[in-house]
Amino acid sequence: xxxxxxxxxxxxxxxxxxxxxxxxxxxxxxxxxxxxxxxxxxxxxxxxxxxxxxxxxxxxxxxxxxxxxxxxxxxxxxxxxxxxxxxxxxxxxxxxxxxxxxxxxxxxxxxxxxxxxxxxxxxxxxxxxxxxxxxxxxxxxxxxxxxxxxxxxxxxxxxxxxxxxxxxxxxxxxxxxxxxxxxxxxxxxxxxxxxxxxxxxxxxxxxxxxxxxxxxxxxxxxxxxxxxxxxxxxxxxxxxxxxxxxxxxxxxxxxxxxxxxxxxxxxxxxxxxxxxxxxxxxxxxxxxxxxxxxxxxxxxxxxxxxxxxxxxxxxxxxxxxxxxxxxxxxxxxxxxxxxxxxxxxxxxxxxxxxxxxxxxxxxxxxxxxxxxxxxxxxxxxxxxxxxxxxxxxxxxxxxxxxxxxxxxxxxxxxxxxxxxxxxxxxxxxxxxxxxxxxxxxxxxxxxxxxxxxxxxxxxxxxxxxxxxxxxxxxxxxxxxxxxxxxxxxxxxx
Amino acid sequence: xxxxxxxxxxxxxxxxxxxxxxxxxxxxxxxxxxxxx
Numbered sequence: 341x342x343x344x345x346x347x348x349x350x351x352x353x354x355x356x357x358x359x360x361x362x363x364x365x366x367x368x369x370x371x372x373x374x375x376x377x378x379x380x381x382x383x384x385x386x387x388x389x390x391x392x393x394x395x396x397x398x399x400x401x402x403x404x405x406x407x408x409x410x411x412x413x414x415x416x417x418x419x420x421x422x423x424x425x426x427x428x429x430x431x432x433x434x435x436x437x438x439x440x441x442x443x444x445x446x447x448x449x450x451x452x453x454x455x456x457x458x459x460x461x462x463x464x465x466x467x468x469x470x471x472x473x474x475x476x477x478x479x480x481x482x483x484x485x486x487x488x489x490x491x492x493x494x495x496x497x498x499x500x501x502x503x504x505x506x507x508x509x510x511x512x513x514x515x516x517x518x519x520x521x522x523x524x525x526x527x528x529x530x531x532x533x534x535x536x537x538x539x540x541x542x543x544x545x546x547x548x549x550x551x552x553x554x555x556x557x558x559x560x561x562x563x564x565x566x567x568x569x570x571x572x573x574x575x576x577x578x579x580x581x582x583x584x585x586x587x588x589x590x591x592x593x594x595x596x597x598x599x600x601x602x603x604x605x606x607x608x609x610x611x612x613x614x615x616x617x618x619x620x621x622x623x624x625x626x627x628x629x630x631x632x633x634x635x636x637x638x639x640x641x642x643x644x645x646x647x648x649x650x651x652x653x654x655x656x657x658x659x660x661x662x663x664x665x666x667x668x669x670x671x672x673x674x675x676x677x678x679x680x681x682x683x684x685x686x687x688x689x690x691x692x693x694x695x696x697x698x699x700x701x702x703x704x705x706x707x708x709x710x711x712x713x714x715x716x717x718x719x720x721x722x723x724x725x726x727x728x729x730x731x732x733x734x735x736x737x738x739x740x741x742x743x744x745x746x747x748x749x750x751x752x753x754x755x756x757x758x759x760x761x762x763x764x765x766x767x768x769x770x771x772x773x774x775x776x777x778x779x780x781x782x783x784x785x786x787x788x789x790x791x792x793x794x795x796x797x798x799x800x801x802x803x804x805x806x807x808x809x810x811x812x813x814x815x816x817x818x819x820x821x822x823x824x825x826x827x828x829x830x831x832x833x
Numbered sequence: 834x835x836x837x838x839x840x841x842x843x844x845x846x847x848x849x850x851x852x853x854x855x856x857x858x859x860x861x862x863x864x865x866x867x868x869x870x
Binding site for chain 2: 431432435613
């Protein structure tokens with residue numbers, strides 16, 4: 341084995357800066373297409389199938405998808421295939437129930453859905469606050485993750501990586517909105533796949549094909565290829581699957597993309613195709629490489645996060661390793677931009693425009709809202725950057741539960757609101773607020789290590805409370821007005 | 834070559850979602866060709 345390539349390499353740095361130039365150019369070009377708030381938040385609703393597929397994939401694959409995916413699979417084994425059932429189940433809910441109605445309703449954001457479907461400004465404002473707060477917290481963790489990857493792979497200092505990455509992506513998101521986000525996602529995917537494909541012949545040479553690597557890893561770590569992996573119990577696995585199923589069916593980045601499709605057919609069809617491609621990516625990019633890392637480098641690393649860099653450093657020549665690692669480092673920026681866009685839209689579109697200006701009859705032109713949108717993006721970016729400089733261990737622990745907060749706030753109002761006309765505004769409010777509060781209380785208990793909070797995941801508690809409240813309150817209240825229902829059930833009019 | 838690997842349940846966990854995905858892809862084809870609304 342050669343020495344691992346963890347130090348900066350001139351070729352790698354050159355490629356990374358080439359990548360930065362590419363995405364800044366994309367931001368500038370996309371900024372010329374921005375005339376209205378609809379251009380900014382939903383790219384003028386003109387995405388065709390190809391772009392929608394890439395946008396959906398980027399919404400699911402987070403910044404550290406390869407680094408942490410290989411680490412996770414290498415460490416726990418078969419359990420790492422958990423995304424399969426959860427991804428496909430969650431996407432089936434979006435495909436069969438949400439996508440068509442969301443696109444036809446013509447909103448921009450999840451708070452738009454909550455406000456329109458239940459005819460409630462309070463629900464719109466509440467949803468905007470949940471989206472803004474959860475996205476900003478998640479953004480802080482993603483920024484730190486991105487900086488960590490740039491630091492590890494390119495050799496910059498943590499602070500340099502953090503500031504460099506943040507300034508670049510705040511700039512292109514503020515300039516070009518969703519259009520810039522999705523075009524840069526395409527560039528990021530190309531860089532990432534170049535990085536991954538370079539590895540194929542070398543890994544195949546070292547460990548052989550599927551059957552070979554899985555038999556070797558089973559010999560080294562018995563149970564690795566079982567569904568529960570080497571460390572998990574069946575009940576832990578089940579609750580983990582359930583949480584991720586809910587998390588993926590309510591993943592705001594993905595659900596919001598439905599609004600940007602050219603029509604409702606494209607919105608729907610893009611979902612399973614994107615999921616299919618992600619599964620192929622996971623089989624190779626996480627599972628096969630995770631098994632290979634377990635076989636080849638596991639006894640040489642101090643923490644699982646080093647598995648991928650060590651694998652690359654051990655198998656490739658320094659020049660090729662630099663290209664592979666920079667491809668992966670470039671892709672580390674691909675979730676942060678969507679999160680920034682979402683928290684910006686919650687503030688500029690949902691709170692300022694829909695909850696404040698429009699109810700008061702204040703009319704402003706689209707240029708004004710475009711400026712507000714850009715100011716909101718920069719403000720959120722600066723706040724997240726400042727908050728991610730100190731190492732707030734608490735924020736990182738809260739982030740691990742952020743999916744539970746979003747799931748308990750939106751799962752039942754989305755699911756029941758799309759399938760039943762009878763559901764009331766009060767039931768949706770009680771479910772969303774009650775579920776979120778129960779999750780937050782449980783998270784506080786889990787973080788302070790209270791004994792009552794140790795047996796159940798906060799997301800399970802939040803979902804149970806949200807479901808019960810929706811059921812009980814609907815029993816005593818009536819459906820919302822016909823206008824609101826017609827928008828989501830046009831066939832009934 | 835993916836046949837003959839260590840555990841059956843492991844492949845079921847990949848197989849069941851794969852079948853669901855194939856059903857969705859079939860429905861996608863029907864949506865695009867106008868056979869499904």
